[in-house]
Amino acid sequence: MLIDALLLQLGYNATLVAIGATLLGVSAGVTGTFLFLRKRALVSDAISHATLPGVCLAFILMASFGGDGRNLVGLLLGSAVSASAGLWCLNWLTRNTRLAEDAAIGSVLSVFFGFGIVLLTVIQTLGVGRQAGLEGFLLGSTAGMLWADAMVIAVGGAVTLLLILLIRRPMTLVAFDPEYAAARGLPVSKIDMAMMGLVMAVTVVGLKIVGLILIVALLIIPAVTARFWTERSDYVVLLAGLAGGLSAYIGAAMSASAPNLPTGPIIVLMSFALFLFSLLFAPNRGVLAAVLRHFRFQRRVHLRQGLLALAQGQPIYEKLTLRLLRNGGLVRADGVATDKGKARAAKALRDERRWAVVRADQAHEAAAALYDGLRQIESVLTQDQITEIDRHIGGPKEVLA
Amino acid sequence: MLDLASSNGQVQQDHGLDDSPLAIRGLTVSYGQKPAVFSVDMTVEPGKMTAIIGPNGAGKSTMLKAALGIVPPVSGQIQVFGKPLDAQRVRIAYVPQRASVDWDFPTRVIDVVLMGLYRELGLLGRLRGHHKAAAMDCLDRVGMGDFATRQIGQLSGGQQQRVFLARALAQGADLYLLDEPFAGVDAATEKAIISVLKALREAGKTVVVVHHDLATVTDYFDNVFLINTNKVAEGTVAEAFTAETLQAAYGGRLATAQVDQLALALG
Numbered sequence: 001m002l003i004d005a006l007l008l009q010l011g012y013n014a015t016l017v018a019i020g021a022t023l024l025g026v027s028a029g030v031t032g033t034f035l036f037l038r039k040r041a042l043v044s045d046a047i048s049h050a051t052l053p054g055v056c057l058a059f060i061l062m063a064s065f066g067g068d069g070r071n072l073v074g075l076l077l078g079s080a081v082s083a084s085a086g087l088w089c090l091n092w093l094t095r096n097t098r099l100a101e102d103a104a105i106g107s108v109l110s111v112f113f114g115f116g117i118v119l120l121t122v123i124q125t126l127g128v129g130r131q132a133g134l135e136g137f138l139l140g141s142t143a144g145m146l147w148a149d150a151m152v153i154a155v156g157g158a159v160t161l162l163l164i165l166l167i168r169r170p171m172t173l174v175a176f177d178p179e180y181a182a183a184r185g186l187p188v189s190k191i192d193m194a195m196m197g198l199v200m201a202v203t204v205v206g207l208k209i210v211g212l213i214l215i216v217a218l219l220i221i222p223a224v225t226a227r228f229w230t231e232r233s234d235y236v237v238l239l240a241g242l243a244g245g246l247s248a249y250i251g252a253a254m255s256a257s258a259p260n261l262p263t264g265p266i267i268v269l270m271s272f273a274l275f276l277f278s279l280l281f282a283p284n285r286g287v288l289a290a291v292l293r294h295f296r297f298q299r300r301v302h303l304r305q306g307l308l309a310l311a312q313g314q315p316i317y318e319k320l321t322l323r324l325l326r327n328g329g330l331v332r333a334d335g336v337a338t339d340k341g342k343a344r345a346a347k348a349l350r351d352e353r354r355w356a357v358v359r360a361d362q363a364h365e366a367a368a369a370l371y372d373g374l375r376q377i378e379s380v381l382t383q384d385q386i387t388e389i390d391r392h393i394g395g396p397k398e399v400l401a
Numbered sequence: 402m403l404d405l406a407s408s409n410g411q412v413q414q415d416h417g418l419d420d421s422p423l424a425i426r427g428l429t430v431s432y433g434q435k436p437a438v439f440s441v442d443m444t445v446e447p448g449k450m451t452a453i454i455g456p457n458g459a460g461k462s463t464m465l466k467a468a469l470g471i472v473p474p475v476s477g478q479i480q481v482f483g484k485p486l487d488a489q490r491v492r493i494a495y496v497p498q499r500a501s502v503d504w505d506f507p508t509r510v511i512d513v514v515l516m517g518l519y520r521e522l523g524l525l526g527r528l529r530g531h532h533k534a535a536a537m538d539c540l541d542r543v544g545m546g547d548f549a550t551r552q553i554g555q556l557s558g559g560q561q562q563r564v565f566l567a568r569a570l571a572q573g574a575d576l577y578l579l580d581e582p583f584a585g586v587d588a589a590t591e592k593a594i595i596s597v598l599k600a601l602r603e604a605g606k607t608v609v610v611v612h613h614d615l616a617t618v619t620d621y622f623d624n625v626f627l628i629n630t631n632k633v634a635e636g637t638v639a640e641a642f643t644a645e646t647l648q649a650a651y652g653g654r655l656a657t658a659q660v661d662q663l664a665l666a667l668g
Contacts (some may be wrong), residue, residue, distance in 0.1 A: 037506065169519050176506050176516070180568075182471040183495035183578075184520060185487060231552040233507045362589055366547030369557070 002257045006250070014256035016150040017142040017209065021252035021267065022245045023157035024206050025218060029244025030164055031202045032219030033226065033237045034195055037175035042102070043090065043196065045216040046109040048203045050086025051079035052116025052212060055137055056123055070133055072149050076204045079137075079212075083200050086112050140211035140264030142255070149208060156205035160198055171195055172233055209252070210264040218244060221271040228282035247271035299324055300374045304348060306330070310337050311345035351377050353393045354386065420483060422447050422576040422607040423468060428477030430460070430467045436475075437463040441632045445576075448605050449623040450598060452612040456651050459629045461611045462498065462580050469495055469578065481576065491520065494574035496565050498581055504554040510564050511549040514539055517571030539567040542600075544593045559590030566594060577601060579610045583617075595621055618642055 008015045058078025093104040173181045174191045182188050206215045226239035251267030306321040325331040330341030359368040367380045423445040430438040438460035453461045467474045481489040514536040540546045543563040625642045627633035627650040634646040
């Protein structure tokens with residue numbers, strides 16, 4: 001069943017949901033990266049929770065005029081209006097009161113959301129036809145998704161991506177160094193507003209599939225996941241789009257293959273799975289890599305300190321050092337250096353002297369910056385440069401006993 | 402050049418407002434109700450290196466930021482090469498204080514310098530080989546060429562400062578404004594930065610630096626501007642960097658021994 005869903009064989013509705021979700025995932029991942037870089041991730045949570053009153057009011061309006069209260073475009077327009085109101089309140093609070101941004105976010109989020117829940121309960125008691133379904137905007141509900149719905153999501157996602165492509169450079173500059181951006185004449189507050197507008201677009205478009213409570217996860221988690229894999233901001237954006245799209249696609253497929261599972265939470269769990277994998281296994285910034293690096297580093301430090309101690313005739317007390325030296329065939333069981341050990345020790349001492357020359361010399365600044373007590377000098381300088389340094393420090397010294 | 406004594410007895414040099422790289426009139430900036438900069442006039446001489454000095458909290462950085470439009474002034478007029486600021490942004494390069502940046506931001510040294518070319522690239526222009534070559538050239542000028550692909554968090558403070566300078570160089574501007582570029586940097590960086598600035602001056606560019614170290618003013622700069630919320634003095638180092646003006650700017654914060662020492666050094 002899952003395979004069928006992944007291969008888009010599970011029927012019209014499931015296929016629509018999968019495609020719409022993927023587009024949403026990609027644009028949420030990409031948009032969310034700029035939020036993440038700008039350190040405004042939780043503003044998206046305030047925006048998404050602020051959509052609820054608008055959805056409910058739009059429904060009431062449309063139903064009371066005799067139309068279909070569940071018309072998606074109408075509901076999304078309503079959500080956009082109240083989300084804009086929430087954003088406006090947030091800006092006003094941070095700018096005109098002494099409230100810090102996090103407190104302002106909490107206030108706006110809870111007040112708007114509470115108001116929305118009240119409206120939702122009112123609607124449920126009104127008995128206006130076919131009101132069931134608005135709760136679907138909380139966690140996402142894809143049952144009975146229409147071609148028109150999927151088009152709205154697809155177009156919204158595509159337009160968002162295009163706009164981001166257009167203003168990616170100003171947004172990156174503003175996220176990295178807003179003062180410099182202002183000095184360059186960039187309209188920083190307008191760019192921030194544009195970014196928030198894009199976030200709102202993604203939120204509104206994602207209300208149907210992922211729901212307002214969890215859209216923030218789809219905005220943030222892919223960006224954080226991508227951060228583990230690269231040190232370049234443009235790659236973070238691309239990888240976040242990939243992560244968002246992938247988790248949305250798989251999540252939508254899983255949800256389609258087991259109809260009782262709500263789509264939004266499954267998608268979020270998928271993106272969390274990707275995040276967990278990256279957290280643990282990413283080569284540079286992952287936890288496993290860090291742990292392995294630490295132990296490897298510890299062994300290298302002990303080995304090097306042991307060799308230097310041997311070279312200078314100092315006694316070695318640490319058990320780990322002695323064990324490593326013994327296992328490497330560098331000392332005998334009684335702690336006396338072997339020939340191999342003496343040779344290595346002499347080289348270690350010589351390298352320290354070479355490093356001292358490098359670090360004192362202005363011309364070798366880039367190489368000197370790489371000194372960490374362990375790095376092999378041959379990996380940083382050419383043989384000619386090393387020979388040049390050797391001329392200063394004289395020949396190698398023999399290690400005694 | 403005319404030497405005019407202004408109403409409070411300080412020496413002022415009057416250049417035509419038309420050609421001054423940076424002309425400030427009546428600038429007042431405040432945070433809340435307290436003025437950080439009050440009614441300050443400044444005329445920067447072209448092709449020279451000018452230091453803005455004053456005690457901590459004197460409004461030096463604020464003045465620079467207001468001149469660039471980063472903080473909104475309460476009042477004041479700014480003109481850059483005789484025209485309003487917004488028309489001349491292309492000709493100004495700004496090197497901010499290092500502290501304002503997140504060093505865990507995913508960007509490499511070369512990417513930071515390429516940001517200096519964003520205006521030239523526009524929104525959609527492709528990054529071509531000659532852009533990268535120009536960026537590498539700027540990095541080489543500040544001695545950071547070997548660090549191009551390192552993430553910025555891996556650099557020391559002085560190295561980071563030099564990368565920011567390279568970014569400003571990439572713009573090819575005529576007026577350079579630097580906010581405490583020598584604060585907390587190592588000797589090698591200080592030498593690298595001052596030699597780049599002097600080369601800019603030789604090339605006819607104008608350099609304005611918010612400077613924190615009184616001991617190096619006479620070595621590095623042609624002109625000084627002393628500020629302590631109000632303007633205290635403005636002019637060449639010989640005219641405006643004297644024991645009296647320093648005492649007036651720093652008040653009791655400079656020990657008399659320091660002032661005498663400086664006066665001796667100033668000759």
